[in-house]
Amino acid sequence: MTTGAPAAPSSLPSADARHRPVMLNEVVAALAPLEGRVVIDGTFGAGGYSRAILAAGAEVIAIDRDPHAVAAGRAVEAASGGRLTLVHGRFSALDEHARAVLAGRRTTVDGVVLDVGVSSMQLDEAERGFSFRGDGPLDMRMSQDGMSAADLVNDADIGTLTRIIGLYGEERRARAVARAIVERRKELPFSRTADLARLVERVVPKSGDGIHPATRTFQALRIAVNRELDELVEALGAAERILAAGGRLVVVAFHSLEDRIVKRFLADRTRERAGGSRHLPEAEVPPATFRVAVRGVVAPSSEEVAANPRARSAKLRAAERTGAPARPVDPDAFGVPSVIIGTGG
Template sequence: MGQRIVPDNQEPHVPVLLAEVLDALRPLEGALIVDGTFGAGGYSRALLDAGARVVAIDRDPNVAPHVERLQAQFPQTFQFVPGTFSELDQAVVGQAVDGVVLDIGVSSMQLDEADRGFSFMREGPLDMRMAQSGESAADLVNTLDEAELANLLYAYGEERKSRRIAQFIVAARANEPITTTTQLARLIEKAIGRKPGDMHPATRSFQALRIAVNAEFDQLVEGLFAAERVLPEGGRLAVVTFHSLEDRIVKRFFDPDKGGPAQSRHMPVTQAPERRWVNVAKAAKPGAKELERNPRARSSILRAAVRSAAPARPVSFEGLAVPTVRGAA
């Protein structure tokens, strides 16, 4: 999502890799683009300004003011559908879609609101629910057994010290529930220490909990296949991710051969499967000027491709290297 919310009397900051996303989706004049992760509306606004029609989707009810602003300014060309991008094809039934953009992860809007519980840098309830319903991060931290918690932190956060962190969490919650972001962040720092200049020791654990709470990997895979179903030949898909686990899924979705086993030269040559995506672009990353303006963009990666004429595949996690919690640590 990568965009920052500012007061209502100002425009939101430019979302990450905006120019690259617009280039990947062109031509835009008169095109129908699905913005599957609306957030503050930065991509939607830029698409509308470029002459596109936009159907935007988001599950976060807090986006309402930004939706209302665009509806007032673009009443004929902007539509908003509350929900998840994993079901984006259901939001555009009967409409011919030309492109889809997905900006995966937590938005700056959510990070900057302490009471959402996404940031270890702000005191707030340990929540992290994008849709503001269902199981929270506090529920996971206070109810999972030690092995389950360690596996989760390892698989979704690539936290190598997950077992030690889980031990400290279980010991601490025996005395009192862990209910706030700073309470958990301090506990993790106590468990594994902190070296000057390194990223905050709670970074990976907070990422893992957020991914688990919001089923983000499932959402991503489902959303990619939904885009494959809805886009006709020549349709364009642009996906911005913010960490290596997401990027690997998108990379293998576009090009399944990237994750497949090498074929032995002693085996008969098999026919390559039909390609659902062509003109797969080289991964794009933010330049120095963008990073200076928005340091949070530093880990963002854009991957884009064009839909072929091959029929859409059924949803499958096979070959996408989606992390699994079971037995991970």
């Protein structure tokens, strides 16, 4: 890909009206995507972040595991003047994707942005099976291959379902939901989102916060089907490996499990010394691979939440790469719950 003059924002196809990129201004400010820089958009979606980064003058390597998102983004790629490359793949391998695109030109990038979780487009399309608000096949696969949510619900044993719903969904009545699923599937396997949602509604009482009783169960199944938390840890490690010194990592997370992983990763990678006491000497720690770029966590403005309710739970964290060598990543060290999927029962 050759780097040419920045494409004017009006020369690029407009973003999907259904998807508003969350905290767009804050993301661009944290990335600082100037002309001549290369930025990885690890979750292309409807292309909101990529368009803004292109408009700022940078080159973009955009990745998405959803073939529908990649196909829809080809028009943006064609209109970018060679400054956008779309890759169908997982962001856990973003370093490998970037090196393949940049082969012979450079080995590092200047920024990585990750918008973690399911996209608005996926939630709004009932046929993708991510949401209970519109009836559709019980699918939930972002990449549309491998085990589906229906496979998991119909085949996993009660212990596995309990752990998935309890750990990934943080559902207090996980055991009761799992038991109800196992009993019902003996008579008729689950195939539709509305069917599963109705069963969960009978087991989980309505809460006073307005959250649908099936929300946590559906979140848990989606995370398990797509290995979302493991993918996130691997993506953070890949970003550490591919970022040049001074490059920025920006992550927007939408629920506590994701944000906790990002927070722990950055706390570990920015730590310069271990805490000691008067009884024990300070332990040596590896050189920090990141320094804090934005203090604490950034939340969306009240104006943005009013205009886009899906932004209400978003949290942004950002860090700047140092020159220290990248380290191995261990999902257990960053709080990823371990679930081994068993079948039967």
